[in-house]
Amino acid sequence: MATRAVLLIEYMRDSHRPTHACAHDSVKTSFACGQRGGLVYEFSTAFAYSHCMTDFQAKLDRKMALSRTFTPAAPVSRRDAFSGRFQQITDVVTAVSEPGRHVILYGERGVGKTSLANILSELLVPVGSGRREFAKRITCNAGDTFRSIWRRAFQALDLEIPEEWSYGAPNPDDIRIALSGLTPSMVIVFDEYDRIDDDETLSAMADTLKTLSDHVVQTKLVIVGVSDSIEALVGEHESVKRAVEEVQMPRMSRLEIMSIVDRGFREVGMNIEDDALIRVTKIAEGLPTYAHLLALKAGHRAIDLDESTVSLTHVDAAVADVLDSHMSMAAYSGAVQSSRSDSLYAQVLVACALTPKDGLGYFTAGAVREPLSRIMGRRYEIPAFARHLNAFMSIERGSVLQRIGVERNFRYRFRDPLLPPYALLSGIAGNLIPEDYVSELFAPDPDVDWDELLANLLAEEKK
Numbered sequence: 001m002a003t004r005a006v007l008l009i010e011y012m013r014d015s016h017r018p019t020h021a022c023a024h025d026s027v028k029t030s031f032a033c034g035q036r037g038g039l040v041y042e043f044s045t046a047f048a049y050s051h052c053m054t055d056f057q058a059k060l061d062r063k064m065a066l067s068r069t070f071t072p073a074a075p076v077s078r079r080d081a082f083s084g085r086f087q088q089i090t091d092v093v094t095a096v097s098e099p100g101r102h103v104i105l106y107g108e109r110g111v112g113k114t115s116l117a118n119i120l121s122e123l124l125v126p127v128g129s130g131r132r133e134f135a136k137r138i139t140c141n142a143g144d145t146f147r148s149i150w151r152r153a154f155q156a157l158d159l160e161i162p163e164e165w166s167y168g169a170p171n172p173d174d175i176r177i178a179l180s181g182l183t184p185s186m187v188i189v190f191d192e193y194d195r196i197d198d199d200e201t202l203s204a205m206a207d208t209l210k211t212l213s214d215h216v217v218q219t220k221l222v223i224v225g226v227s228d229s230i231e232a233l234v235g236e237h238e239s240v241k242r243a244v245e246e247v248q249m250p251r252m253s254r255l256e257i258m259s260i261v262d263r264g265f266r267e268v269g270m271n272i273e274d275d276a277l278i279r280v281t282k283i284a285e286g287l288p289t290y291a292h293l294l295a296l297k298a299g300h301r302a303i304d305l306d307e308s309t310v311s312l313t314h315v316d317a318a319v320a321d322v323l324d325s326h327m328s329m330a331a332y333s334g335a336v337q338s339s340r341s342d343s344l345y346a347q348v349l350v351a352c353a354l355t356p357k358d359g360l361g362y363f364t365a366g367a368v369r370e371p372l373s374r375i376m377g378r379r380y381e382i383p384a385f386a387r388h389l390n391a392f393m394s395i396e397r398g399s400v401l402q403r404i405g406v407e408r409n410f411r412y413r414f415r416d417p418l419l420p421p422y423a424l425l426s427g428i429a430g431n432l433i434p435e436d437y438v439s440e441l442f443a444p445d446p447d448v449d450w451d452e453l454l455a456n457l458l459a460e461e462k463k
């Protein structure tokens with residue numbers, strides 16, 4: 001027991017959050033004095049071990065509770081954990097209730113499409129009905145065909161898969177006839193639809209939507225995918241457009257992001273100070289994944305310090321944890337790698353992240369000049385970084401940027417919307433962005449009334 005206690009204490013002492021790892025005073029004193037194997041240890045090891053273990057377990061429990069609330073890697077699966085999105089909920093639910101109407105839900109990566117699809121069942125429960133599922137979600141893959149996705153859909157719906165499907169693909173009318181007999185009617189969600197690359201499948205799905213709509217079949221389809229437009233998702237099928245409601249999932253509003261964070265902390269008996277909440281909201285840029293990730297890591301920092309209120313200090317400290325853990329790490333390092341220490345790749349990528357973007361995330365090369373010049377402390381014109389922008393589109397650098405338009409009017413965009421916040425945090429942590437620029441970035445924006453947002457949040461809490 002004693003040896004394990006010393007090991008545990010040593011582990012805690014050497015960890016990067018040492019003095020708060022154990023609440024026992026004598027052990028804290030020994031840490032502070034750096035006494036090794038002296039009286040204090042011998043006096044307190046057995047007691048400290050059990051005390052530390054209780055303390056350690058308590059922190060672990062709190063962290064686990066936080067990890068169930070903030071889930072950066074998993075879509076929301078319960079209505080009560082789902083924040084905001086009232087417009088999109090209304091659009092989807094009213095469309096599936098309207099005879100002959102189906103839904104195409106599209107938007108950037110990571111904005112919360114699957115989360116909304118996941119809670120559809122709870123949203124669709126008719127008044128007075130018992131608990132049951134009214135929506136089934138099928139996740140599409142790159143190799144899927146019309147037959148394979150409908151096989152999975154039929155399995156999920158407990159429908160018998162017709163014998164003849166073993167020899168050939170079903171046709172849209174077969175699907176329509178089978179779904180017409182389904183009672184009660186259901187909503188079938190085809191998630192990650194953009195991953196299907198087989199044109200015949202896309203065409204057959206368009207025909208299926210059309211025939212289901214024409215025959216006013218009560219069971220509805222909701223097609224979900226990463227895309228800027230419905231055309232990019234289902235192609236140029238004019239007839240489909242009449243059969244579907246297009247619901248675009250935009251980035252979340254500031255209030256929605258604030259609500260995720262504030263509510264998540266309250267759920268586990270914690271809270272967050274206003275300036276910390278504003279910082280998380282700014283960094284998240286409307287992407288709920290970042291709100292979850294930053295809140296989780298900042299919450300862990302607070303728990304390590306036995307605190308229940310998350311402050312700006314915890315959020316700033318959490319940036320390093322986010323950088324270590326985030327899935328964009330490989331993309332960022334691949335894009336900026338260079339054997340030369342004076343290369344500009346990191347600075348240009350961070351400048352791109354800081355460049356103002358249009359509604360679809362596009363920016364021009366000209367707009368990169370200003371943030372890059374601020375980063376470098378002297379004026380930079382396009383020829384000085386044009387080759388870097390080109391390099392970011394190359395496979396060698398992970399094609400992190402995409403480009404559209406024609407020469408002299410090119411527009412660029414990050415292929416992965418999760419990369420710019422990561423690049424910004426890396427830029428701050430790596431001291432690439434001068435301090436005065438960082439303070440400016442996080443200063444209260446004159447065009448945003450944060451006090452009003454905080455007041456709205458408070459009003460929401462009281463409801």
Ligand SMILES: Nc1ncnc2c1ncn2[C@@H]1O[C@H](COP(=O)(O)OP(=O)(O)OP(=O)(O)O)[C@@H](O)[C@H]1O
Binds near residue numbers: 072074082111115292
């Ligand atoms: N309304 C919401 N309330 C709380 N958290 C949300 C909400 N919407 C999404 N999230 C969180 O945001 C993250 C991304 O959500 P989700 O996986 O649903 O996005 P997506 O658009 O389906 O992403 P992808 O394009 O990668 O499939 C998850 O951590 C999820 O928990």
Ligand SMILES: [Mg+2]
Binds near residue numbers: 113
């Ligand atoms: Mg998804």
